[in-house]
Amino acid sequence: xxxxxxxxxxxxxxxxxxxxxxxxxxxxxxxxxxxxxxxxxxxxxxxxxxxxxxxxxxxxxxxxxxxxxxxxxxxxxxxxxxxxxxxxxxxxxxxxxxxxxxxxxxxxxxxxxxxxxxxxxxxxxxxxxxxxxxxxxxxxxxxxxxxxxxxxxxxxxxxxxxxxxxxxxxxxxxxxxxxxxxxxxxxxxxxxxxxxxxxxxxxxxxxxxxxxxxxxxxxxxxxxxxxxxxxxxxxxxxxxxxxxxxxxxxxxxxxxxxxxxxxxxxxxxxxxxxxxxxxxxxxxxxxxxxxxxxxxxxxxxxxxxxxxxxxxxxxxxxxxxxxxxxxxxxxxxxxxxxxxxxxxxxxxxxxxxxxxxxxxxxxxxxxxxxxxxxxxxxxxxxxxxxxxxxxxxxxxxxxxxxxxxxxxxxxxxxxxxxxxxxxxxxxxxxxxxxxxxxxxxxxxxxxxxxxxxxxxxxxxxxxxxxxxxxxxxxxxxxxxxxxxxxxxxxxxxxxxxxxxxxxxxxxxxxxxxxxxxxxxxxxxxxxxxxxxxxxxxxxxxxxxxxxxxxxxxxxxxxxxxxxxxxxxxxxxxxxxxxxxxxxxxxxxxxxxxxxxxxxxxxxxxxxxxxxxxxxxxxxxxxxxxxxxxxxxxxxxxxxxxxxxxxxxxxxxxxxxxxxxxxxxxxxxxxxxxxxxxxxxxxxxxxxxxxxxxxxxxxxxxxxxxxxxxxxxxxxxxxxxxxxxxxxxxxxxxxxx
Numbered sequence: 001x002x003x004x005x006x007x008x009x010x011x012x013x014x015x016x017x018x019x020x021x022x023x024x025x026x027x028x029x030x031x032x033x034x035x036x037x038x039x040x041x042x043x044x045x046x047x048x049x050x051x052x053x054x055x056x057x058x059x060x061x062x063x064x065x066x067x068x069x070x071x072x073x074x075x076x077x078x079x080x081x082x083x084x085x086x087x088x089x090x091x092x093x094x095x096x097x098x099x100x101x102x103x104x105x106x107x108x109x110x111x112x113x114x115x116x117x118x119x120x121x122x123x124x125x126x127x128x129x130x131x132x133x134x135x136x137x138x139x140x141x142x143x144x145x146x147x148x149x150x151x152x153x154x155x156x157x158x159x160x161x162x163x164x165x166x167x168x169x170x171x172x173x174x175x176x177x178x179x180x181x182x183x184x185x186x187x188x189x190x191x192x193x194x195x196x197x198x199x200x201x202x203x204x205x206x207x208x209x210x211x212x213x214x215x216x217x218x219x220x221x222x223x224x225x226x227x228x229x230x231x232x233x234x235x236x237x238x239x240x241x242x243x244x245x246x247x248x249x250x251x252x253x254x255x256x257x258x259x260x261x262x263x264x265x266x267x268x269x270x271x272x273x274x275x276x277x278x279x280x281x282x283x284x285x286x287x288x289x290x291x292x293x294x295x296x297x298x299x300x301x302x303x304x305x306x307x308x309x310x311x312x313x314x315x316x317x318x319x320x321x322x323x324x325x326x327x328x329x330x331x332x333x334x335x336x337x338x339x340x341x342x343x344x345x346x347x348x349x350x351x352x353x354x355x356x357x358x359x360x361x362x363x364x365x366x367x368x369x370x371x372x373x374x375x376x377x378x379x380x381x382x383x384x385x386x387x388x389x390x391x392x393x394x395x396x397x398x399x400x401x402x403x404x405x406x407x408x409x410x411x412x413x414x415x416x417x418x419x420x421x422x423x424x425x426x427x428x429x430x431x432x433x434x435x436x437x438x439x440x441x442x443x444x445x446x447x448x449x450x451x452x453x454x455x456x457x458x459x460x461x462x463x464x465x466x467x468x469x470x471x472x473x474x475x476x477x478x479x480x481x482x483x484x485x486x487x488x489x490x491x492x493x494x495x496x497x498x499x500x501x502x503x504x505x506x507x508x509x510x511x512x513x514x515x516x517x518x519x520x521x522x523x524x525x526x527x528x529x530x531x532x533x534x535x536x537x538x539x540x541x542x543x544x545x546x547x548x549x550x551x552x553x554x555x556x557x558x559x560x561x562x563x564x565x566x567x568x569x570x571x572x573x574x575x576x577x578x579x580x581x582x583x584x585x586x587x588x589x590x591x592x593x594x595x596x597x598x599x600x601x602x603x604x605x606x607x608x609x610x611x612x613x614x615x616x617x618x619x620x621x622x623x624x625x626x627x628x629x630x631x632x633x634x635x636x637x638x639x640x641x642x643x644x645x646x647x648x649x650x651x652x653x654x655x656x657x658x659x660x661x662x663x664x665x666x667x668x669x670x671x672x673x674x675x676x677x678x679x680x681x682x683x684x685x686x687x688x689x690x691x692x693x694x695x696x697x698x699x700x701x702x703x704x705x706x707x708x709x710x711x712x713x714x715x716x717x718x719x720x721x722x723x724x725x726x727x728x729x730x731x732x733x734x735x736x
Contacts (some may be wrong), residue, residue, distance in 0.1 A: 007346055010077050010339070013088040017285055017354050019260045021251050022311070024092040024107050026135065029695065032147040032419050036117060036204035036364060037093045039243045040078065075309065075340035080248040087252050087340045095700075105420075106296045106367045108138040109269065109383075110311035110356055112262075113255030115247060116174070117204075120166060121156065123662050124173040126634030126669070126695050132174070133181040137508075139265045142172055143199070143254050144192045145247060150203040153229045156664060160223055197589045198483040199256050200246045208237035209246035239413035241554065257297065258354030259285045269294070271515065272381030278372075281314035287352045291315030291323065291373035294383045294720075295357075298366050300415050304397055308365035309340070315373060317357055318350035324377035328364035331374050335361030367421050384509055390426045392437035393629035393674050393698055395466045397450075399434060401459035409434065412455045416447055423447055439698065441465055441678070446539035460501050467675045468653060469716065470544070470584040470627040470701055471576030473497055477622030479591050480733045482613035488596035491565070493614040495622045498587045502528050503545045512543050537588070546573050546586040557595040557602065564604050565590065568611025577616045577727055578624055579716035584701060588615055617732030626704045626713055629674040631696035637688055639660035642666050644687040652676035653705070669700065 013019055025033040080087050092107045108114070114135045118128055133143055136450050146167060152158045157165070175191045182190060201222075202209025210220065218241055228234045258623045266274070273279055317323070321334045333506020338345035338358040351357040365371070370382040400409045408714040413425045413434060422556040424437040438444040448462060477495040484490075505511050505527060511520045512520055521535040533551060539562060540548040548569045552558060569588060576583045596602050631652065635645050639661070646656050654672035661667075672680075677696060684692050704712055714724055 007339075007348070009079060009086070010088055011077070011348060013086065014352050014355050015089075015287065018257050019086065020088045020090065020354050021113060021255055022090045022111045022258060022261075023113045023115060023251055023255060024140070024353070025117060026108075026114050028119070028122070028125040028131075031117045031119040031122070031125075031128075032204040033075065033117050036092055036115075036145065036147065036243065036247065039204060039207045040075065040089075040091065040247060044140070074313050077339055077356075080244070080252065082249055082252045087248075089248060089251065091532050092356075108140050109294055110296045110309075111140055112260075112265065113141045113143065113251065115145050115251065116142045117145050117147050117173065118170055120146050120163075120201075121151050122169070122636050122665075122693060123166070123170050123667070124177070125636065125667075125693075126697055128174075129177055130179045130697055136178065136181045136183070136186075139183070139186070139261075139268045141186075141190055141255055141261075142178070142192070143160075143250050145170065145200045145202070145209070145250075146170055147202065148203050149201055149225075149232065150206055150229065153226055156449055157658060160226055163226075164223070166662075167194075167201065189524055189533050190492060196254075197250055200250050202241075202243050202246060203237075204243060206234055206237065207243045208234075208241050209243035210230055210241045211246050211250055214241060214246055230412040234591055235601065262354075266313065270381065271384060271519075276379070278314070278376060278380060281353075284314075285353045286314050287686050289314040289353070290376045291317050291371070292380070293317065293357065293371040295365050295369040295371060296367055298369075299419050302429040304336075304360055304416070305343070306363050306365060306472065307338075307358050307360060308362045308369075308371075309356065310371065312351060312357050314353045316350050316352045317359065322374040323362075324372050324374045324380075325364060326370040326372060326377075326380050326382045327363065327366070328369065331362055331377065334359050354668050366418065372721040384512065391467050392422060394440060394441060394444060395435050395437040395468055397434065397463040397466075398436055398448075398450075399461050405458055408455050408458050409451075409460065412451050412458065416450060420447070437468055440696070454596050465678060466719070468629065469579070469581040469704075469712070470625050471578045471619075471624060472583065472585045472701075473622035473624050474703075475623035477618035477620070478729075478733075480614045480617035480621070480729070481736060482610045482617060482732060483734045484602070484610040486601055486606055487612055488601045489606055490592075490594040491590065491610050491614045492592040492609070493618050494589045494591055495615065496587050496589070497622075498545065498547060498569040498585045498628055499528060500589075502547070506541070506545050507579050511541065513543070514677055534589075540569055542570050542573050544573055544582045544584045546583060546588065548588045548590065550590045552590055554594055555593050555595065556596070557599075558593060558597070561593075561595055561602060561607050564602075564607035565593075565611045567604065568608035569615060571608060572612040572615040572619075576624075577620055578626055579713045579726075579734070580720055580722065581626070582715065583619070584627060586619070589617075613734075617729050620727070620729040620732070626709050627701040628704045628712075630700050630702045631674055631677060632669070633672050633694060633696045633700035634669050635684075635694040635696075636662075636665050636667050637692040638664065639666050641688040641691060642668065645684070645692060646670075646685060648687050652680075670703075672696065673702075674698070721726060 027033045075092050077090050152163050158315045197211050198215050200211045262285045292314045293310045293312045295308050297309040299307050301307050322427045324331045338347050372380040426435045479492050481492045511523050520538050522532040524535040534549045537550040539550050573583045649670050656670040658669045
């Protein structure tokens with residue numbers, strides 16, 4: 001491991017909170033994030049200027065270098081001087097491909113500001129919108145870098161006026177995103193404006209850039225840049241207006257330090273009592289407060305074991321510290337503390353609040369976990385769950401070529417799930433299949449590549465990709481009664497659709513599983529106008545957006561049975577009756593119950609199956625439907641191929657939302673079912689002769705059209721080895 005010459009200086013600055021900036025680089029795929037980061041590292045003395053722009057230094061994985069995309073987030077700390085003052089920049093480079101947005105979401109919890117990179121040719125794209133929305137939802141302040149300006153001059157040969165119009169359109173569209181997704185109190189303050197230094201222009205590849213302030217200081221006009229290209233003197237530009245100065249000056253001058261940021265970010269990401277000792281320590285980024293760290297990344301190092309990386313919001317952490325993981329409910333002794341320098345970890349004595357730390361020795365640490373010093377283990381409220389904008393919507397089955405390798409496959413799939421919580425690994429107990437679910441085809445392709453890297457020589461066989469569906473209802477079901485297997489317990493349950501407003505509240509994090517039942521009820525009464533009895537008696541908020549409400553009165557032994565009833569409800573939610581897909585968007589009401597007086601006769605083996613059957617019986621009478629995942633698709637294409645692209649999307653059961661001319665290309669936005677996107681790359685290349693740039697991202701669930709719903713259900717049931725016919729409600733409902 002190399003020894004970085006700046007480590008000592010960085011450690012000294014870690015305690016000077018006003019001089020720290022925790023930032024991320026976010027963007028649509030291939031808009032130049034990692035190329036720009038190379039230039040920043042070169043300026044800091046961590047990379048040779050000769051290879052900056054081509055090195056992709058933070059894309060340290062072989063697969064990243066080969067594909068030219070960022071797959072994992074990478075952290076590094078560097079120093080930057082502004083007006084004779086040294087600042088510490090803790091920098092995270094994030095993926096741009098939509099399949100890896102989960103990693104962006106987790107990185108955003110660790111940072112306070114973001115440089116959003118936009119390609120000057122392609123302008124604001126689908127993924128630009130996604131990452132900006134994610135940043136605003138985490139109260140991460142954005143600034144804008146308009147990249148690849150050289151292409152406007154050299155390739156498109158635009159005039160200065162045409163380029164200026166493009167710049168204004170990009171800034172307008174970016175500010176529209178802030179208007180749409182920003183919270184009211186931050187919209188006006190966070191809008192970007194070149195005159196305020198929150199917009200930079202340049203070329204990451206050619207390593208030059210400027211803000212208006214920097215251009216004025218240097219006495220340079222944009223016409224001078226254009227002239228340098230026309231006269232083939234562009235190599236002089238990095239000496240006159242070096243890109244790192246433009247970006248890092250913009251960061252230092254316009255993005256908040258941890259003390260400023262935590263005052264408004266903590267109330268957003270933590271729902272504990274702000275007036276408590278822990279709350280005050282985090283609000284003030286206090287080095288002397290309780291140690292509080294939110295883990296944003298967990299990786300398995302073949303030599304060191306699990307490495308947990310996260311943002312320290314208060315206190316300090318050092319080797320030997322006794323800490324407690326709130327979610328895992330386990331205490332640990334920290335074995336080692338490090339800071340990141342790209343692919344390497346630099347071991348340090350301790351790291352203080354406002355910085356990013358990597359810890360060894362916490363084998364149950366996972367992304368989103370809350371770490372607290374052991375003295376406060378009983379009073380710490382965990383951080384809000386990290387909310388992902390996408391859900392796993394495509395599944396493949398995996399099996400080892402040789403049965404003897406099954407234990408190795410199980411082990412490496414477990415490792416994959418630790419490192420990427422957006423990969424869901426499950427075992428189909430009926431078929432014995434090992435299933436891997438991800439965001440898209442590339443996500444699963446990379447996961448399979450990592451399986452081979454983690455276990456050299458492991459030969460695996462994969463099925464073709466399969467779309468993940470959900471089951472839901474559109475009407476109110478009957479009050480269904482089901483008896484326990486021993487006939488001594490009875491439950492009456494009624495199912496109906498969960499209001500869209502409540503589903504939105506769950507997805508926004510206004511209510512979540514980690515909140516107390518009392519707080520959930522208060523929010524539902526205030527925001528969703530739920531009746532008091534329903535709001536006060538929410539028993540379970542289940543991960544697929546389902547809620548169980550207790551409407552019974554005076555039932556004996558119900559308190560003791562509550563957790564078993566909740567478990568039966570969750571069991572039913574995982575496998576719906578239509579085709580054993582997860583159930584989504586349901587309100588289940590426990591209307592009545594009769595429980596045997598002897599605890600022996602009302603154990604889990606009795607309560608759980610009865611609850612499940614009553615739930616599924618009512619579900620089948622509530623106009624059940626199958627939901628399919630829908631991608632939002634954005635296509636940037638020259639005007640002459642617009643008709644072909646819109647026609648192809650329509651033929652694939654998609655619909656067009658908008659078509660906007662942006663300079664020489666048209667930006668088409670629409671929706672398309674995930675099931676229709678297999679082979680979309682080949683189709684897109686075919687109809688546009690390879691001239692389209694496009695990307696998809698999961699957007700929402702939608703009812704499968706009635707004319708194909710039954711055939712889709714039949715196909716899924718056949719694949720799962722189920723009988724062809726959907727079960728009747730009478731299979732689950734007992735007679736009184």
